[in-house]
Amino acid sequence: MTKKKSEISRRQFLSSSACAALGVAGNSLLKSGPLWGAQAENKRKVALVGTGIRGSGTWGKALLENYGDVLEMVGLCDINPKRLEYAKKYMGAECPTFVDFKKMIESTKPDTIIVTTTDCFHSKYICLAMEMGCDVITEKPLATDENLCQNILDAEKRTGKNLIVTFNYRYSPEAIKIKEILMSKEIGEVTSVDFNYYLDIYHGASYFRRWHGFKQFSGSLLVHKATHHYDLMNWWLAAEPVEVNAYGELRKYGHNGNFRSGQCRDCPHKGKCEFFWDITRNEHLMKLYVNAESADGYIRDACVFRKRINIWDTMNVQVQYHNRVTMSYSLNAFMPYEGYFVGFNGTKGRLDARVYHSQPWKTESMADFRITQNFGKTKTFGLTSEGGGHWGADRVMQDRIFRKPGEDLLGQGAGSRDGALSILIGIAARRSIEQERPFKVEELVKI
Numbered sequence: 001m002t003k004k005k006s007e008i009s010r011r012q013f014l015s016s017s018a019c020a021a022l023g024v025a026g027n028s029l030l031k032s033g034p035l036w037g038a039q040a041e042n043k044r045k046v047a048l049v050g051t052g053i054r055g056s057g058t059w060g061k062a063l064l065e066n067y068g069d070v071l072e073m074v075g076l077c078d079i080n081p082k083r084l085e086y087a088k089k090y091m092g093a094e095c096p097t098f099v100d101f102k103k104m105i106e107s108t109k110p111d112t113i114i115v116t117t118t119d120c121f122h123s124k125y126i127c128l129a130m131e132m133g134c135d136v137i138t139e140k141p142l143a144t145d146e147n148l149c150q151n152i153l154d155a156e157k158r159t160g161k162n163l164i165v166t167f168n169y170r171y172s173p174e175a176i177k178i179k180e181i182l183m184s185k186e187i188g189e190v191t192s193v194d195f196n197y198y199l200d201i202y203h204g205a206s207y208f209r210r211w212h213g214f215k216q217f218s219g220s221l222l223v224h225k226a227t228h229h230y231d232l233m234n235w236w237l238a239a240e241p242v243e244v245n246a247y248g249e250l251r252k253y254g255h256n257g258n259f260r261s262g263q264c265r266d267c268p269h270k271g272k273c274e275f276f277w278d279i280t281r282n283e284h285l286m287k288l289y290v291n292a293e294s295a296d297g298y299i300r301d302a303c304v305f306r307k308r309i310n311i312w313d314t315m316n317v318q319v320q321y322h323n324r325v326t327m328s329y330s331l332n333a334f335m336p337y338e339g340y341f342v343g344f345n346g347t348k349g350r351l352d353a354r355v356y357h358s359q360p361w362k363t364e365s366m367a368d369f370r371i372t373q374n375f376g377k378t379k380t381f382g383l384t385s386e387g388g389g390h391w392g393a394d395r396v397m398q399d400r401i402f403r404k405p406g407e408d409l410l411g412q413g414a415g416s417r418d419g420a421l422s423i424l425i426g427i428a429a430r431r432s433i434e435q436e437r438p439f440k441v442e443e444l445v446k447i
């Protein structure tokens with residue numbers, strides 16, 4: 001297989017239809033800034049679709065506990081009425097519940113919809129909400145394929161509504177430190193990046209137990225998970241991706257298992273399976289998922305060795321950006337520890353960051369940094385975590401969205417363009433693997 005090197009200049013890229021659809025390069029602030037601030041006289045009316053673990057927790061219970069003074073939850077929607085009822089109780093919400101999304105908007109008239117469904121349905125609800133006059137806050141990934149992405153960009157343009165994509169990783173302490181170092185130009189202009197992301201045998205495996213294991217639902221981990229990483233890189237570099245080349249393999253999960261079953265709970269192999277996971281030990285998960293199984297057949301502890309699993313667990317991606325920066329990225333989903341290594345090669349030196357999310361050994365810091373000048377000195381330092389959801393990032397991001405605490409100096413707020421540019425790397429990578437050729441981002445999304 002021969003893959004042709006892309007030679008595309010910044011000017012060519014800016015004139016391309018994809019770029020025209022997505023706007024100019026650089027970090028975009030939200031079109032009209034955060035939705036509302038602490039000074040809001042009237043509470044903002046919010047409704048949520050997708051009452052799973054993320055919807056009922058971060059965007060449900062935590063939202064009501066922390067921002068009840070500026071917002072009111074007016075409706076909850078999910079296709080599973082049993083999960084919906086439990087989630088409502090768990091959140092402490094007092095609003096009506098719906099299985100029909102349109103009916104929820106018609107009868108509760110929310111200002112803002114929060115989308116936390118299975119990934120492949122984000123686009124449907126984002127578009128419907130905007131068409132029905134609502135602003136939208138959506139969980140990542142923005143969408144799972146190029147057509148769904150295009151639908152969102154078109155709907156936003158048509159309706160003029162505001163869309164926020166909740167890239168919480170931008171608010172983690174180490175991500176902010178990296179952004180600040182790059183902006184200071186301490187290592188000069190970045191020319192290339194090495195970025196290796198590791199999901200461990202617990203968190204990585206969790207994706208293979210659920211809908212994430214199927215491209216049709218998650219777009220693969222190159223979209224579902226890597227959208228975070230691509231967004232970080234686009235934001236860190238203030239650059240737009242132009243061309244993507246990728247390889248992907250399924251080496252551990254799915255058809256690779258020597259035995260399999262439907263789900264862990266009643267598995268005859270539980271005594272010998274290294275991925276056996278006992279959901280019955282978690283009361284909240286039992287109520288949220290197992291007690292609701294009869295309504296939609298969603299099995300939360302499904303077998304990681306199901307033969308139908310069609311995503312990759314071993315992925316390598318090369319990305320070329322509009323400013324000639326190149327990135328080598330890898331994502332592996334069965335590692336003994338979790339976190340990432342990132343190295344920025346600059347014209348004046350190199351920045352290395354090693355970020356630990358979980359590992360079997362004790363570490364003082366959550367991230368270790370090294371900055372080395374060409375022909376000069378090297379310095380090291382560590383960072384510690386604030387604690388809380390996603391290293392404290394969820395709360396900081398929600399404060400930024402709901403309380404508007406001043407200017408967004410680092411450009412952390414993310415809109416549709418940021419959401420699109422990050423998934424488009426993953427979608428291009430998926431297409432590259434499937435069709436065994438490099439993919440230009442402009443091939444995927446047109447006006």
Ligand SMILES: NC(=O)c1ccc[n+]([C@@H]2O[C@H](COP(=O)([O-])OP(=O)(O)OC[C@H]3O[C@@H](n4cnc5c(N)ncnc54)[C@H](O)[C@@H]3O)[C@@H](O)[C@H]2O)c1
Binds near residue numbers: 051055079
């Ligand atoms: N930013 C983050 O760090 C982060 C963390 C976790 C999850 N997420 C995102 O949050 C979303 C939800 O993830 P989760 O882990 O809670 O998944 P989940 O499976 O627990 O919840 C998904 C919910 O969507 C519902 N649903 C499925 N199809 C639907 C449809 N057509 N209409 C309405 N509801 C439907 C399901 O019944 C379920 O309640 C995903 O998009 C995921 O990417 C983001």
